Amino acid sequence: MTYAISGECCSDASCVAVCPMNCIHPSPGEPGFGTTDGLYVDPRACIDCGACADICPVDAAKPADRSAPVDVQLNASYYRERPPLDGLDLDTWEPPRFDPWSDGPRRVAVVGAGPAGMYATRELLQRSTAEITLFDRLPVVGGLARYGVAPDHPLTKQIVETFERIAAHPRVHWRPGTSVTVAELEGRYDAVVHASGASESRRLGLPGELTADEIVAWYNGRPGARRPELRGPRAIVVGNGNVALDLARLLPTLPGTGITEVLVLGRRGPEAAAYTASAYREVEGRNEIAFRYGVTPAGWDEHGLTTADGELISAGTLVSAIGFTGRPIEGLPFDETLGIVPNVGGAVIGRPGHFVAGWIKRSARGGIGVNKACAQETVRTLLTVGVPQPA
CATH class of the missing domain: 3.40.50.720 (NAD(P)-binding Rossmann-like Domain)
Incomplete structure (x- = not known):
């Protein structure tokens, strides 16, 4: 599903800078910037990454299926008479400047x-x-x-x-x-x-924990990655970023694991969650995914996770998704x-x-x-x- 920008657009162009496909226009310096009703996403080039929605200061960028039909139509019509954009733009970019390198290629x-x-x-x-x-x-x-x-x-x-x-x-x-x-x-x-x-995955320091990188590398087929030992019926994912939510969404779908439910643990409160709105929308309302906050992992064995408060949470798999360094x-x-x-x-x-x-x-x-x-x-x-x- 592509994205669209609504009439609430403030044209601050933050989305232009982060769009990996150069598919939001008119951008600063282009004809029409500041005079059109706002900015528009080219549905032919959008890759559904959500970067525009995550940075938009007025929440004007949304998935097309969550946008008003008129906004989806306006975004598409802006590009109707324009040729598809080249994500490289190597031939149409401004002439290179060679102030310090004036003596030619380096x-x-x-x-x-x-x-x-x-x-x-x-x-x-x-x-x-x-x-x-x-x-x-x-x-x-x-x-x-x-x-x-x-x-x-x-x-x-x-x-x-x-x-x-x-x-x-x-x-x-x-x-x-x-x-x-x-x-x-x-x-x-x-x-x-x-x-x-x-x-380098950051770790909780608990023997037997898996890291997000191990699992993500395996299910994406990265050269040299090995299948991790995943056991159900419950998996615990510690972390509240986008990678943690990706794991929570995908673990129950992986064949041969026996995982049917995922508990996402946050060591701090929900106000400290680092996931984006677009990532949360993908797991919102899923019965097999639950969230808990303010939980400090203290131990891990075949019975499950022991918290700093002495609670035992039964689980077969523990995954740390607490960031990278x-x-x-x-x-x-x-x-x-x-x-x-x-x-x-x-x-x-x-x-x-x-x-x-x-x-x-x-x-x-x-x-x-x-x-x-x-x-x-x-x-x-x-x-x-x-x-x-x-x-």
Whole structure:
């Protein structure tokens, strides 16, 4: 189901910045911006990711099936006489600026082919003449867009097709299945953008717990992922983010697990829940899913979960979905508390020529669309700061 923007639109354009498919118009600088009744979603390009709804300050962006028919019609009619938009827009983007790089193309390495790395690559293609070498330890592009999005969200996964087209651009040299170190990159490239993500699951520290990453990687078919041991009839998911709700929705549907009900536990109150409205709508009213808040897990064994209050909650599976953290990158500074590489606007502190984008830059929060604005900031910083010049 695609999204539509209603007449309550305030045109602050927050949704334009986060839309991963560039399908909300007129955007700032385009004809009609500020003079039309609002902004409109192109139903031909929308991938149903919900980024516009999550950031809209006036709740004007909604799934089409929850929007007024007239709003759905107005959104579609805005694009009726327009050709389908190209998610890359490489040929129609503003001319590149070469203030610090006026002597021609340079070599840039992008490490990580997930959403942040691919958006950074697209920005570099659009705003410079740089030759880009793209590395990823996996054999395909997409990262969490391919292996982290729930399998029952096929529209959202369509963004991977755009990423594949970016990787196939003549100025991109794609190096799949390749791990590289900072030391190996030094001296070979004028700038390096690290977009390695934050794939390390935070844990409760209870023996026998499974992590969200283990299960999500398995049901999405990530190379090297193994089927975890899932037992029913009840599963407990600790966490109140979107990943926790995805697990709660999907665990009862997985064959051979015996799971028929899921209890979602929040260690704090409902006011601290981190899931988005669109994610909650997908589990709202499901009889097999229950929520409890203010519960502190203290122990786990074959009988179930013991809380800090001494209560035993019977269950066969315990899954921690309490977030992710980045891993240190050897050769770069690292903030253990935040799980990020310290940076200013994407420029790594103390390491000229090195930049970061995505979760390793800002910590593990925000969906696919947020990486677009994040990568744009990093590339703007890269082009403004430039690259170290020989003495």
